[in-house]
Amino acid sequence: MNETILLDPTSEQSPARRERRTPPAALDGLTVALLDIGKARGDVFLQQLGLRLGERGIAVRHYAKPTNTKVAPVALAQQIAEECDLVVEALSD
Amino acid sequence: MPSPETAARRGRYRLFVKRDCPTCTLLEPVYADLLAAGAELDVLSQDDPTFPDRLADRVRDDRDLEQSFRNRIETVPTLIRLDGETEMERTVGWDRDEWRRLTGLDTLGESLPPFRPGCGSRSVEPGMAERLAVRFGELPMRARRIELTASDDAVEAAFERGWSDGLPVVPPTELRVLRMLGGTTRDPAEVLGRVPPNLAECTVEKVAINAVMAGCKPEYLPVVLAAVEAALEPAFCMHGLLCTTYFSAPVVIVNGPVARRIGMNCGTNALGQGNRANATIGRALQLVVRNVGGGIPGGIDRATLGTPGKYTFCFAEDESDPSWEPLAVSRGIEPGKSAVTLFGGDGVLGNFDQLSRTPESLTASLAMSLVAIGHPKKFQAHDAFLVLSPEHYRIYREAGWSRGRILDALIAACERPGEELVRGAGGVAEGMPASVAGQRITKFRPAGLGLVRAGGIAGLMSAIIGGWAATGERGSEPVTKEIRT
Numbered sequence: 107m108n109e110t111i112l113l114d115p116t117s118e119q120s121p122a123r124r125e126r127r128t129p130p131a132a133l134d135g136l137t138v139a140l141l142d143i144g145k146a147r148g149d150v151f152l153q154q155l156g157l158r159l160g161e162r163g164i165a166v167r168h169y170a171k172p173t174n175t176k177v178a179p180v181a182l183a184q185q186i187a188e189e190c191d192l193v194v195e196a197l198s199d
Numbered sequence: 200m201p202s203p204e205t206a207a208r209r210g211r212y213r214l215f216v217k218r219d220c221p222t223c224t225l226l227e228p229v230y231a232d233l234l235a236a237g238a239e240l241d242v243l244s245q246d247d248p249t250f251p252d253r254l255a256d257r258v259r260d261d262r263d264l265e266q267s268f269r270n271r272i273e274t275v276p277t278l279i280r281l282d283g284e285t286e287m288e289r290t291v292g293w294d295r296d297e298w299r300r301l302t303g304l305d306t307l308g309e310s311l312p313p314f315r316p317g318c319g320s321r322s323v324e325p326g327m328a329e330r331l332a333v334r335f336g337e338l339p340m341r342a343r344r345i346e347l348t349a350s351d352d353a354v355e356a357a358f359e360r361g362w363s364d365g366l367p368v369v370p371p372t373e374l375r376v377l378r379m380l381g382g383t384t385r386d387p388a389e390v391l392g393r394v395p396p397n398l399a400e401c402t403v404e405k406v407a408i409n410a411v412m413a414g415c416k417p418e419y420l421p422v423v424l425a426a427v428e429a430a431l432e433p434a435f436c437m438h439g440l441l442c443t444t445y446f447s448a449p450v451v452i453v454n455g456p457v458a459r460r461i462g463m464n465c466g467t468n469a470l471g472q473g474n475r476a477n478a479t480i481g482r483a484l485q486l487v488v489r490n491v492g493g494g495i496p497g498g499i500d501r502a503t504l505g506t507p508g509k510y511t512f513c514f515a516e517d518e519s520d521p522s523w524e525p526l527a528v529s530r531g532i533e534p535g536k537s538a539v540t541l542f543g544g545d546g547v548l549g550n551f552d553q554l555s556r557t558p559e560s561l562t563a564s565l566a567m568s569l570v571a572i573g574h575p576k577k578f579q580a581h582d583a584f585l586v587l588s589p590e591h592y593r594i595y596r597e598a599g600w601s602r603g604r605i606l607d608a609l610i611a612a613c614e615r616p617g618e619e620l621v622r623g624a625g626g627v628a629e630g631m632p633a634s635v636a637g638q639r640i641t642k643f644r645p646a647g648l649g650l651v652r653a654g655g656i657a658g659l660m661s662a663i664i665g666g667w668a669a670t671g672e673r674g675s676e677p678v679t680k681e682i683r684t
Contacts, residue, residue: 109353113371114343115362115408115490117399122345124360 130192137165139190144174148196155194211281212302213241215261215272218250220318222293223276227251229298229308236304243267245275245321267322268331274317278302292317329377339387340376340404357412362490364482364510368412379407382417383424384684391424392431394492395438396499401427401491406483409490413483413511418461419476421682422539423483426451426513429541429680430484436543436675440667441494446506446545447667447675450584451481451513452651454527455537457682458515465515467655470547470586470662481513506545517589517652524602526651530679537682542584542649543675544664548572552591553659558598558608561591565661566612570642572665576620576630578640582647582666582677585609588654591661606650613642644671 114122130136138159140152149170156166169186171178186193214230216223231253234240241259244250245267248260261267270279274291280301281287290297293315295308322331332338347356353370357363369375380387380403387404394401403424410423430437430449440447453463464474472478488494496502502509518525527538550568555561565585573581587595587605595605617635624630631640647670654662667675 108374109370109372110347110349110351111373112345112347112353112356113340113373113376113404113408114345115371115405115412115486117394117397117401117405117491117493118343119397119399119493122343 133159133162133164133192136191137167137189139186139193140166140168141178141186141193141195142168142170143178143195143197144171145196145198148198151196152194211239211241211283213243213270213279213281215243215245215267215270215275215277215279215320216251217245217275217318217321218247220275222315222317223251225311225315226276226293226308227253229311230254232304232307233302236302238302241281263334264322264327264331265335267320268328268335272320273323275320276317277320326378329374329381332377333373338373338377339380340373341388341402342376342404342408344373361495362412362486364485364489366510368486369414371408371411375411376404376408379411379415379417379420380404382420383407385424391428394427394431394488395494396441397493399491399493401431401487405491406487409486410479410483412490413486414475414479415483416461416475416479419480419483421684422453422457422461422476422480422537423487425539425680425682426480426484426541427487429539429678430488432678432680434676435541435678436669437488437492439669440543440675441488441492442499442501443667443669444501444503445668446502446504447543448506448509448512448545449481449484450508450542450544450664451484452526452540452542452584453480453513453515453537453682454518454525454532454540455682456535457537458518463515465517465653469514469517469653469655470512477513477515478511481508481511484513485509485511508544508546512544514653517654520589520592520596520652522596523592523652526649527679529602529650530677532679532681538679539682540649540677540679542582542664542677543667544584545667546665547586548663548665549660550663551660555659556594558595558600558605561594562605562608562612565591565663566609566642568663569609569648570613570615572642572663573668574629576624576627578615578620578631578635578642579644579647580668580670582643582649582670582675584649584651584664584666586654586662586664587650587652588658588661589652589656590659592652602650606648609650610641610643610648613648614639615642647671649677 140156142149159166230251242254243259243261243266245261248258249255277291279286279289295313299307354367357368385403389403391401461476463476494500516526528534532538552564555564572583617638620631621633621636622630
């Protein structure tokens with residue numbers, strides 16, 4: 107059976123596209139994960155970002171994916187979710 | 200020589216056949232005779248475009264059944280006489296006189312038997328009609344289409360969109376929803392009411408979509424529709440029941456012939472798992488409240504602990520004992536009709552009395568459990584339903600006690616002296632105001648205790664389903680709705 111078209115079971119008061127989580131209004135009191143996905147110079151960018159955030163008194167924690175060719179291991183994603191409130195990745199070269 | 204009239208009848212025909220049909224193959228000489236007589240014959244083959252063999256060069260391939268669907272073919276062979284593209288008349292199967300009349304050929308099929316019934320059209324094989332409607336027809340569903348990519352898993356997509364109660368849902372495809380809508384005679388666009396908390400309009404179609412997701416069969420849909428209608432009655436107070444910090448959720452009790460017809464469980468493990476109708480009807484109601492109404496746990500649903508019944512809580516009453524007046528009948532539904540009764544209830548409290556043998560002892564014993572619901576010192580606050588098992592009911596039946604007498608006795612047995620209930624009594628701060636001291640008060644408001652029969656034949660035990668802390672006019676009343684088609 108073709109399951110690529112589904113009928114919306116809701117009252118259709120929200121957009122058809124899956125909504126993103128609303129970003130927090132401020133970072134005060136939150137912990138930011140800085141995830142190095144292994145792309146070149148991503149670590150440099152995140153290092154700088156971490157310093158800047160630190161200067162503003164915002165807690166940061168650094169993480170790294172084992173390889174940029176695969177999605178993050180579930181254990182790493184769970185660790186970040188447990189320890190942090192939001193995450194910044196450096197995506198590009 | 201044929202008359203001018205019959206010659207005129209030898210006009211355009213459309214013929215639907217399949218090789219798998221013995222009547223269709225039997226008639227091969229007839230098709231040839233029709234052509235030889237000058238008829239313009241449009242042949243559509245449902246299973247093999249090389250059949251009929253002698254007409255292979257003019258056969259149209261209808262293996263996708265589009266033309267069979269568009270021409271509403273139910274039997275093969277079907278011969279349709281056309282005027283231009285307009286159908287003038289048709290005959291199904293082989294009735295020699297009819298074919299002769301339709302074609303004006305007075306000797307058609309002379310060597311064949313006068314009658315053969317034909318076979319079912321492939322376009323009406325089980326499940327096929329809806330498949331063809333999805334592919335070629337105009338669908339009655341108006342809901343927004345959510346398009347997934349080929350790499351998406353539809354079950355996971357439903358989770359991601361927040362459509363699930365935490366368990367996997369059946370993806371609501373057009374085909375499944377169309378089949379579900381076949382379970383009711385009601386118009387998919389009919390509005391049942393507005394579902395709290397968002398007061399969103401709820402159509403029969405939206406209920407059908409959520410019933411698909413819950414895992415319902417189409418024949419359950421009328422029960423789900425009645426349950427939704429009951430939940431939307433102001434007296435049921437669905438909004439309050441949803442947003443309360445208390446445990447409660449709608450408990451759906453089904454009465455009448457529909458329960459047997461759709462195979463609901465009223466016997467062994469009636470309040471438990473394992474029966475598709477029980478499980479999915481209750482779940483469908485919850486999904487309607489969640490998806491149409493927007494009643495999301497942690498959002499407007501602020502239950503402190505909730506209850507497993509918030510996934511589903513639905514069962515049928517055992518009406519097999521003729522001495523017993525069914526719940527729905529006691530609530531004004533005509534005997535023999537089907538109905539749902541909704542009750543804002545929480546978990547199940549067992550009463551395991553194996554030694555009572557008289558109705559007096561059993562009543563006093565059940566009352567000890569009944570007074571404990573909500574809080575043992577809070578009276579006139581909660582409603583309850585008592586689910587009497589067969590073995591407990593037998594004690595009442597053998598003593599000749601009716602539903603009404605059992606209820607009256609239970610309510611009387613739930614009386615307690617006010618001084619035992621006041622705040623501070625028994626060293627417990629919770630309780631009734633000091634003003635009740637010196638009075639005898641009973642646990643339940645009038646009509647605050649419901650009685651229903653269910654359960655397996657073995658076991659001297661009954662179940663109590665406690666109700667929400669807000670009852671009657673200031674909260675939720677049980678609501679009964681007749682189940683339509």
